[in-house]
Amino acid sequence: xxxxxxxxxxxxxxxxxxxxxxxxxxxxxxxxxxxxxxxxxxxxxxxxxxxxxxxxxxxxxxxxxxxxxxxxxxxxxxxxxxxxxxxxxxxxxxxxxxxxxxxxxxxxxxxxxxxxxxxxxxxxxxxxxxxxxxxxxxxxxxxxxxxxxxxxxxxxxxxxxxxxxxxxxxxxxxxxxxxxxxxxxxxxxxxxxxxxxxxxxxxxxxxxxxxxxxxxxxxxxxxxxxxxxxxxxxxxxxxxxxxxxxxxxxxxxxxxxxxxxxxxxxxxxxxxxxxxxxxxxxxxxxxxxxxxxxxxxxxxxxxxxxxxxxxxxxxxxxxxxxxxxxxxxxxxxxxxxxxxxxxxxxxxxxxxxxxxxxxxxxxxxxxxxxxxxxxxxxxxxxxxxxxxxxxxxxxxxxxxxxxxxxxxxxxxxxxxxxxxxxxxxxxxxxxxxxxxxxxxxxxxxxxxxxxxxxxxxxxxxxxxxxxxxxxxxxxxxxxxxxxxxxxxxxxxxxxxxxxxxxxxxxxxxxxxx
Numbered sequence: 383x384x385x386x387x388x389x390x391x392x393x394x395x396x397x398x399x400x401x402x403x404x405x406x407x408x409x410x411x412x413x414x415x416x417x418x419x420x421x422x423x424x425x426x427x428x429x430x431x432x433x434x435x436x437x438x439x440x441x442x443x444x445x446x447x448x449x450x451x452x453x454x455x456x457x458x459x460x461x462x463x464x465x466x467x468x469x470x471x472x473x474x475x476x477x478x479x480x481x482x483x484x485x486x487x488x489x490x491x492x493x494x495x496x497x498x499x500x501x502x503x504x505x506x507x508x509x510x511x512x513x514x515x516x517x518x519x520x521x522x523x524x525x526x527x528x529x530x531x532x533x534x535x536x537x538x539x540x541x542x543x544x545x546x547x548x549x550x551x552x553x554x555x556x557x558x559x560x561x562x563x564x565x566x567x568x569x570x571x572x573x574x575x576x577x578x579x580x581x582x583x584x585x586x587x588x589x590x591x592x593x594x595x596x597x598x599x600x601x602x603x604x605x606x607x608x609x610x611x612x613x614x615x616x617x618x619x620x621x622x623x624x625x626x627x628x629x630x631x632x633x634x635x636x637x638x639x640x641x642x643x644x645x646x647x648x649x650x651x652x653x654x655x656x657x658x659x660x661x662x663x664x665x666x667x668x669x670x671x672x673x674x675x676x677x678x679x680x681x682x683x684x685x686x687x688x689x690x691x692x693x694x695x696x697x698x699x700x701x702x703x704x705x706x707x708x709x710x711x712x713x714x715x716x717x718x719x720x721x722x723x724x725x726x727x728x729x730x731x732x733x734x735x736x737x738x739x740x741x742x743x744x745x746x747x748x749x750x751x752x753x754x755x756x757x758x759x760x761x762x763x764x765x766x767x768x769x770x771x772x773x774x775x776x777x778x779x780x781x782x783x784x785x786x787x788x789x790x791x792x793x794x795x796x797x798x799x800x801x802x803x804x805x806x807x808x809x810x811x812x813x814x815x816x817x818x819x820x821x822x823x824x825x826x827x828x829x830x831x832x833x834x835x836x837x838x839x840x841x842x843x844x845x846x847x848x849x850x851x852x853x854x855x856x857x858x859x860x861x862x863x864x865x866x867x868x869x870x871x872x873x874x875x876x877x878x879x880x881x882x883x884x885x886x887x888x889x890x891x892x893x894x895x
Contacts, residue, residue: 391436391438394425399443402449405450423473423477434488444491455501472520476523482531490538493532506521507562512564521559525574560605561601565612572621589632590635590644599641609622629662630662633672633679652690683743687770690730693729694774695770697723698780727809737818772837773837775813776842810852813846817859820834824866826866835867844860844878847861
């Protein structure tokens with residue numbers, strides 16, 4: 383326990399300076415006990431007044447603290463795995479973390495040790511260090527020290543952020559730390575990152591638009607995938623939440639299009655990291671979001687939707703045959719069908735996510751289209767948006783059998799389907815969400831209602847009024863979409879009225895013509 387004399391700031395400063403002198407004057411690290419330093423650190427954690435007084439009282443602690451961190455950086459460079467060195471680093475990091483917490487003047491004075499602290503973090507984020515579990519608490523404490531050093535200090539956060547996002551590739555500490563297998567280390571790093579980007583578009587832009595920022599985003603997206611299944615109350619679950627908050631801040635700033643473009647892989651329709659980003663974006667749009675940011679996302683989502691629709695339609699056509707569906711009269715027309723495109727499931731998975739994002743956006747902006755404020759370009763995109771999923775739905779209805787009670791059910795065009803069961807991986811929900819998008823697009827919009835009729839989309843929607851376990855609630859969405867297509871549109875109503883059943887059930891339960 384600290385005595386009254388120990389609690390006096392001058393006495394505490396003197397004790398700390400003597401401890402630093404022992405380290406700096408060459409006293410063997412094995413002979414140095416960290417108990418006095420840990421005692422001071424515990425007192426600082428409890429008493430904010432002591433933190434203020436210690437930073438301002440004599441003898442000054444800052445020269446000794448700065449030299450001590452420089453000495454520690456040299457020792458770590460020589461023997462990072464050495465237990466006495468780890469103990470010293472841990473104690474100095476805890477002391478510094480507690481000293482600077484919520485005291486701006488202390489943060490300013492302590493920031494001079496940042497280069498030494500960065501060198502030590504670099505060592506403890508090496509591959510060999512991450513294989514040693516005893517190094518995890520040290521890395522975690524160093525990150526917390528760095529975080530306390532800049533939190534709520536806008537000037538220092540900007541200096542830190544600009545420094546770390548402009549480091550050479552071999553010194554990129556954040557990326558190295560994101561590779562740590564320790565969930566608590568990841569959590570501490572993400573707390574620091576979220577604090578830095580909070581309410582600062584300047585710092586968000588550095589993360590979203592610079593090359594180093596893109597590499598950090600890629601590394602973080604990889605970790606989000608591995609952390610997804612972690613328990614909510616665990617460090618991994620908390621780290622996932624902070625990662626989501628970090629991307630939410632970037633989405634709020636309107637940087638989703640730039641990040642999506644940065645993740646693009648040449649000659650690939652969709653990259654794995656783009657899919658992960660779309661999952662986060664979809665979750666963001668289903669929760670609280672910035673309306674301003676939503677407006678900026680729409681061009682990116684629309685372009686992505688058309689690109690994925692076009693690719694998917696071409697891939698399905700290649701798989702089911704060279705001709706169009708209408709020209710395939712017999713199964714023999716499929717004898718020359720092409721190979722299955724291995725990217726199609728991934729494209730359909732991304733298409734589902736983009737479609738869900740577009741539905742969220744359309745529902746938000748629905749009023750503007752209802753009252754006729756949409757521009758000609760917007761209407762042209764909407765009409766094109768109604769035609770593209772309609773054609774893809776026709777193809778998918780041939781390509782993918784619907785699942786009813788666990789068994790494939792042939793489509794009305796069953797003779798046109800490739801023999802054998804198509805693997806459903808990646809195709810879940812795609813029909814349902816395309817139907818849902820059509821229903822939102824045509825709601826109280828006669829131009830889009832007419833465009834769907836003109837491309838024979840009404841019969842496509844009617845054929846979706848079925849149970850399909852691969853597409854939960856497909857029938858309900860199709861019925862609602864059909865309702866929107868027919869409302870106040872006599873031409874569409876006439877099309878439905880003209881469709882008559884070719885067979886009917888007799889009293890014996892048999893179909894008859």
